[in-house]
Amino acid sequence: MRFQIILLLVGFGSSAVRAADAPDPAKLAARIDAALRAGWDQAKVRPTVVADDATFLRRATLDLVGRIPSIAETRAFLADKSESKRAKLVTRLIDSGGHTRHMATYWRRAWVPQADTVEFARLADDFETWLAARLQENAGYDLIVRELLTTPVAKEKRAAAVRGGAVTPIVFFSANEGKAENLAASSTRAFLGVNLDCAQCHDHPFAKWTRDQFWQTAAFFAAPQMEGGKVSLQLTIPNTKKTLSAELMDGSPVKWPENVTPEAGRAAFAKWATGPGNPYFARNAVNRAWAQAFGTALVEPLDDLSGESGTAGPHADLLRDIATAFEANGFDLKYLSRAMALTTTYQLSATVQDATPSDPRLFARMPVRGLTGEQLYDSLRTAAGLAHDRDDAGRKRFAAQFHVERAVTAVRSITQSLATMNGRVTADLTDPAKNATLRGLLDAPFLDTPGKVEALFLAVLGRRPTADEIAPLARYVEAGGTDNDTSKAFGDLFWALVNTTEFNTNH
Known part of the structure; x- marks a missing residue:
């Protein structure tokens, strides 16, 4: 049964101005980190650790292009040993049509x-x-x-x-x-x-x-x-x-x-x-872009920059600093996205450790955020090794079922959960004939069963399975699942993985 695989996975998830001399986004990123560190010191809180490479790759790809990374992108990034690989990833993603x-x-x-x-x-x-x-x-x-x-x-x-x-x-x-x-x-x-x-x-x-x-x-x-x-x-x-x-x-x-x-x-x-010097325009753009990247805006609510929190709140000075840099650089949205993604703050884990505060307004850890309908649909197709078509009528119907106002507060309804468990889109993708990833794994003589399970984890969750995960799942597949059919067993595993909280959230 597919739910048997869900049970096997419980507890084994991841810890969970355009000129040649334009300002360097890394310098703005450093100022952002310094300002937030000062806030942590004042509040006597300790931020969580920096997320591992697999988590950062998945988060940045979802945030910057709206889908999970492909298995090829995951393998290449995890194999890259250069110190600048995260910065290179951010540049590549932001310069893409996606x-x-x-x-x-x-x-x-x-x-x-x-x-x-x-x-x-x-x-x-x-x-x-x-x-x-x-x-x-x-x-x-x-x-x-x-x-x-x-x-x-x-x-x-x-x-x-x-x-x-x-x-x-x-x-x-x-x-x-x-x-x-x-x-x-x-x-x-x-x-x-x-x-x-x-x-x-x-x-x-x-x-x-x-x-x-x-x-x-x-x-x-x-x-x-x-x-x-x-x-x-x-x-x-x-x-x-x-x-x-x-x-x-x-x-x-x-x-x-x-x-x-x-x-x-x-x-x-x-x-x-x-126009130059407008007290709200640049700050509003930065505040909304920050909310998209970090889940919570520097000033909340988003439409109250003229209120007390917008003028004298804990992050009001930081918001003004970023907005000034944004305006000075010709209101360049790509420059702004690069600066935010290059901060150490953006790279923090979502895991609470020791005395890490849970208050999202401190930005001492990244929040776990639900995926939008578009992100979920495109991620399902990426996991299945299929091409994307933004004019796909099925994509529009699927995305409409998962509309959320703010991803950071998104909670799946029963109807939405049933749509991913029993809906046509997910059901079709458990069939190797309609799933290029499954088809490729089944036809890969150079991989043993544990290697195929690992490849499926990389394709769906963007990470390698732990030893505790891979052993029981490999046995399930080798036994042919409940139907004594290896092909269906791999389809069951794909179904189970895409129905996990790990797949359905950005963390």
Whole structure:
């Protein structure tokens, strides 16, 4: 029985500016480590040990390209004895097309979470295609956001896009129904980390934002008019007679263009939001990127950078330092990803040892994080030695079953667990005819049974089995499992491994 193999595995899991003189991400990584070490010393805590090579390879590959490493990648990395192999791995992964596609999904989900619906599925795909192309070009984060916010969005174009129009970032406007108030709330939350929508109906109860400021911001997304030879953007607060003109959140003056265009208001807001010295833009990008890499953001919640934790919290100074470096280097997302992945902090184990604190806000160990649906599907195919197809309809259906808001808090539901245990995708992959890894192992005369079990562990879990694991599992396979069939026994072992917590989490 397959569950017999699960029992054999219990207790045997793993411990569980683009210029030639651009700043070195390793230097920023060192500053990050120094700042966190100072925090540990002050709190009198001791971080856990650095993770082993297999764990680091799996973690970095999942985080940077959205899948587990292939068996060939695992063997090559574990065999590499150079001191720089982790840095070389990070560079290789970040420079790959897999990284841009994976991060396009992450940022699309952060900016347009409404697109995770059937209605906007096609638009979400188009948006990610557009964004992946910009990331592949290594366009600055500020340029990407400005292009998004100033995209032409005439009603007829927006309607056409819902039917699957051109590849543009128009889904941001479609998902917000083209309404000025929705666009203002989404823009400030996604690009500034400011929860302004709580002030839509009344002054914010826990922050400095007022109702007038909300509608003054929303006015930037209204249709501009020309009054007295000047651009005018105004909105009337619903159910009132009060009309407000567009004003920036920090009260700075707006320099309007001489010629009015439909995008004039959005262009003015985008110029301010992404401009040098904006108090929120770079910090928000860094905070969200940090949350993706470390599970927990430097400032929580993600949309409260204007609150006390964002201005005077334990990591507020570190966030400002990273954001300053990010902005000084042309809002280079790849530079930021390299710096974070090169920190010793990122390389820490997820295992609690001795007095290692469990509080994730200290970053003294890495958290165990659930995989997204996309990561899980692509990892299953990688483990099976199969190619990836992001347009695969089966991938979309599978990923939709495993949608999570924050992977660090993800808990598998009974339905999701049953989907991996008894679903069509997993069931098909237990058949050697549909699993290239199993087929190759069965046809490998140069490997004995323990060697084949080891190869399967490397393919699925990215590590070699322990002596306590390999002996009973090799005996199970050699006996042909419960059906006296070696081929089915290997299928059972594959099924058991992909249903372990070790496979279903990033640790």
